[in-house]
Every structure is written in C-alpha cells, then in structure tokens.
Amino acid sequence: SYELTQPPSVSVSPGQTARITCSADALPKQYAYWYQQKPGQAPVLVIYKDSERPSGIPERFSGSSSGTTVTLTISGVQAEDEADYYCQSADSSGTWVFGGGTKLTVL
Amino acid sequence: QLQLQESGPGLVKSSETLSLTCTVSGGSISSSTYYWACIRQPPGKGLEWIGTIYYSGSTYYNPSLKSRVTISVDTSKNQFSLKLSSVTAADTAVYYCARAGGHNSVIGGAFDIWGQGTMVTVSS
Numbered sequence: 281s282y283e284l285t286q287p288p289s290v291s292v293s294p295g296q297t298a299r300i301t302c303s304a305d306a307l308p309k310q311y312a313y314w315y316q317q318k319p320g321q322a323p324v325l326v327i328y329k330d331s332e333r334p335s336g337i338p339e340r341f342s343g344s345s346s347g348t349t350v351t352l353t354i355s356g357v358q359a360e361d362e363a364d365y366y367c368q369s370a371d372s373s374g375t376w377v378f379g380g381g382t383k384l385t386v387l
Numbered sequence: 388q389l390q391l392q393e394s395g396p397g398l399v400k401s402s403e404t405l406s407l408t409c410t411v412s413g414g415s416i417s418s419s420t421y422y423w424a425c426i427r428q429p430p431g432k433g434l435e436w437i438g439t440i441y442y443s444g445s446t447y448y449n450p451s452l453k454s455r456v457t458i459s460v461d462t463s464k465n466q467f468s469l470k471l472s473s474v475t476a477a478d479t480a481v482y483y484c485a486r487a488g489g490h491n492s493v494i495g496g497a498f499d500i501w502g503q504g505t506m507v508t509v510s511s
C-alpha cells in the first residue's frame with residue numbers, strides 16, 4: 281500500500297522558515313496535499329497539487345516537490361502557525377492516504 | 388457556501404455497528420466534480436482515511452477497513468452515510484465528513500471542505 285512519511289516534529293523560532301517534508305514510497309509520485317490542524321478543530325487545506333494555495337491561505341505557506349518528496353514551507357513563521365500538519369495523496373487505484381503528521385512548535 | 392454536518396450516536400457498544408450520517412448543505416451532493424469522504428482521528432493520533440463515495444454510488448475503501456465498512460449515498464436527502472461493523476475500542480475516534488476533489492477538479496484529490504467532526508466512543 282501507498283505510504284507517506286513525515287517527521288514527527290519540527291521546531292522553529294518566530295520569523296524563521298519552517299520546512300516539513302513528506303516522502304512517498306511509490307513511483308511515480310502522485311500529487312500531494314497539505315492540511316493544518318489546530319487543537320479541537322477540523323483540518324484546513326493549505327496546499328493542493330503540490331504547490332497551489334487555496335484562496336484565503338497566507339502567502340507564507342508554499343509547497344514544492346522533488347522526486348518522491350514534497351515539502352511544505354512556512355516563511356516568516358508566526359505563533360498562530362503552531363499546529364499539526366498532515367500531508368496526503370491519492371493513488372491511481374482510488375486510495376487516499378495521509379502521512380502520520382508533523383507537530384510544528386513555534387519556540 | 389457548502390457545509391458538511393456529521394450526525395450519529397456518540398456512544399457505541401463493542402461488537403456493534405457504528406452509524407454516521409453526513410448532511411451536505413449549500414450545494415448538491417450530485418455534483419460530477421466531487422467525491423464525498425469519511426475520515427477519522429483517534430484521540431491524540433493522526434488522520435485516517437476510511438472511504439470515499441461518488442454520487443453514482445461508486446465506492447473506494449481503505450484496505451485495512453474494507454471488510455467492515457459500507458458507505459452509501461442518498462441523493463434525495465443530500466446525505467451520505469457510514470457504517471462500520473464489529474467495532475472495538477480501537478475505533479474510538481473523531482469522525483469527519485469531507486468533500487474530495489474528483490477527476491476534473493481544480494483541487495485534484497484534496498479534501499477541501501470538512502465537517503466539524505463528531506466524537507464516537509466505543510464502550511465495552
């Protein structure tokens with residue numbers, strides 16, 4: 281089955297750049313999507329199709345892809361960005377999958 | 388603005404069947420552009436995709452849950468429903484409904500709209 285691997289945690293100081301990676305174990309890589317989840321809330325889509333940003337998502341959120349690894353970059357991290365982040369993909373057989381999640385701590 | 392609302396019992400006994408209904412408002416479940424999904428999150432853990440349905444009734448299930456899951460759609464009520472049989476404590480989770488992009492969707496296979504989620508506890 282298709283698996284996505286994320287680091288459990290990332291820490292960054294306010295104003296710095298946070299990078300969260302997500303590695304897929306299958307080739308060719310499908311599109312990846314990123315979600316932000318704050319405690320007690322439903323996830324929010326912040327990046328779709330590797331690097332596209334939905335309306336209403338701040339420009340400091342960006343996504344990139346290289347080989348079978350995608351990266352969520354948050355530039356100029358703010359305290360409000362502290363949250364859990366999940367990557368997600370869907371393979372060609374109609375299976376959706378989430379990564380294990382990364383807790384972003386703003387120091 | 389399209390919204391999703393989950394409803395169902397908050398407590399289910401072990402070995403019984405968990406039932407959850409997702410109601411779509413502000414839009415049609417019969418859209419050819421989107422699928423409709425059930426996702427869960429055990430306390431303190433990550434997100435797990437359960438399954439997805441198209442308005443025509445086509446379904447896709449997580450292989451790890453496939454033997455216990457049934458997702459159905461009622462286009463007349465603008466609803467879709469989840470049934471998970473033979474539940475155990477491991478099925479205790481917040482259950483979410485979400486809209487998923489389809490083949491020709493601008494958002495690809497993303498879940499772009501989520502319900503608020505409903506906590507379901509399996510008791511012994």
